[in-house]
Amino acid sequence: xxKCTVLLDNNNENFSHAKASHGLSLFLEIDELRxxxxxxxxxxxxxxxxxxxxxxxxxxxxxxxxxxxxxxCGYRSFADDYRCRELICSDKFxxxxxxxxxGMYFYKGINFDDKFLNCHAIHTELVEKTLKLSSxxxxxxxxxxxxxxxxxxxxxxxxxxxxxxxxxxxxxSVLVVDNEDGLTLIVGCSHPGIVSIVKEVEALHNKKVKxxxxxxxxxxxxxNRIKKTVEALETLGVEEVFLGHCTGYxxxxxxxxxxxxxxxxxxxxxxxxxx
Numbered sequence: 001x002x003k004c005t006v007l008l009d010n011n012n013e014n015f016s017h018a019k020a021s022h023g024l025s026l027f028l029e030i031d032e033l034r035x036x037x038x039x040x041x042x043x044x045x046x047x048x049x050x051x052x053x054x055x056x057x058x059x060x061x062x063x064x065x066x067x068x069x070x071x072x073c074g075y076r077s078f079a080d081d082y083r084c085r086e087l088i089c090s091d092k093f094x095x096x097x098x099x100x101x102x103g104m105y106f107y108k109g110i111n112f113d114d115k116f117l118n119c120h121a122i123h124t125e126l127v128e129k130t131l132k133l134s135s136x137x138x139x140x141x142x143x144x145x146x147x148x149x150x151x152x153x154x155x156x157x158x159x160x161x162x163x164x165x166x167x168x169x170x171x172x173s174v175l176v177v178d179n180e181d182g183l184t185l186i187v188g189c190s191h192p193g194i195v196s197i198v199k200e201v202e203a204l205h206n207k208k209v210k211x212x213x214x215x216x217x218x219x220x221x222x223x224n225r226i227k228k229t230v231e232a233l234e235t236l237g238v239e240e241v242f243l244g245h246c247t248g249y250x251x252x253x254x255x256x257x258x259x260x261x262x263x264x265x266x267x268x269x270x271x272x273x274x275x
Contacts, residue, residue, distance in 0.1 A: 002030045003273070003275075004027070004028050005026070005029075005054055006271040006273070007025040007048045008024060008074075008269055009023075009244045010023070011269065015268065018047075019044035021040055023045075023071060023245070024215055027052075028186070033060055033061075035059065035060065036056065036063070038064060038071040039062070039071070040074040041069050041073045042073060046077055046078065048269060048270070051270075057083050057084075061086045061088055062086065062087050063173060064089045065173050065174070065187065065188025066090070066171050066173065066191065067110050073110060076111055079120045087123070088139055092142065094114075095109075095171065097156070097157075099155050099156055100157060101155065105159075128142060129141065137175070137176070140173065140204065141170070141173040142170045143196065145168065147199075149195075149228045150194075153167075170192075172190075174186065174197060176201055178205060182209065184211040184275045186212075187215060189215045189216075194212070198233065198238065199236065210239045211240050211242070212233075212240075213242045213273060214243070217246045218251050221251075226254050234261050239262060239263065240264075242267050244267040244268060
């Protein structure tokens with residue numbers, strides 16, 4: 001059985017002596033692979049890993065889902081202190097990320113660059129579409145937003161060639177575990193839209209996504225969008241979800257209130273998920 005340990009989430013309600021920060025970090029044990037998926041905004045995930053007895057020196061690869069601070073800024077501390085020298089991210093990862101708030105642009109991106117990676121002898125694998133990590137583990141990137149009810153967030157931009165362009169989140173990478181009976185999809189924030197992501201992943205693998213783990217970026221979504229999202233995921237064949245970080249509580253509450261066919265859970269720091 002594969003295992004996902006939540007090293008960091010926005011809350012620590014079930015693990016009060018651990019640290020909580022606005023962000024996400026997951027330690028994945030998939031067959032013989034050890035993958036660190038996202039690193040949160042700081043080194044809190046490292047302190048929590050020690051409490052949870054997860055040895056970060058066993059990590060084979062680091063996968064960063066996208067270039068927002070709350071998922072990637074902890075990477076500096078990891079690279080400074082641990083042996084893993086393989087970083088996996090999208091080929092669109094290294095653009096400056098900003099958010100437009102009250103008419104002003106604020107930097108929301110990463111805190112490292114090529115110079116840092118070179119100094120630490122990091123091998124960076126840039127994913128254009130699909131990277132195969134093992135016979136049944138894949139990273140996919142450059143996923144397009146295709147669903148009208150999943151509009152891209154208006155406030156996010158990238159700074160490119162001195163100009164602000166709307167962020168289409170093509171840098172968003174997801175991890176897929178291809179099990180015999182279906183796919184497990186691991187996501188960071190799902191900015192392109194979780195339904196858009198699931199549809200593309202299912203088309204790439206010609207197999208149903210049965211389990212989703214991660215953030216859905218629906219904390220501020222209205223009930224109509226949540227309703228359409230849940231109905232679409234049911235139709236697509238999703239059977240169970242483990243949600244946290246940017247998802248918000250309303251999605252799980254809606255699934256339970258409507259007795260959705262999807263079994264739903266809301267995780268927090270310290271959770272251990274078997275899949």
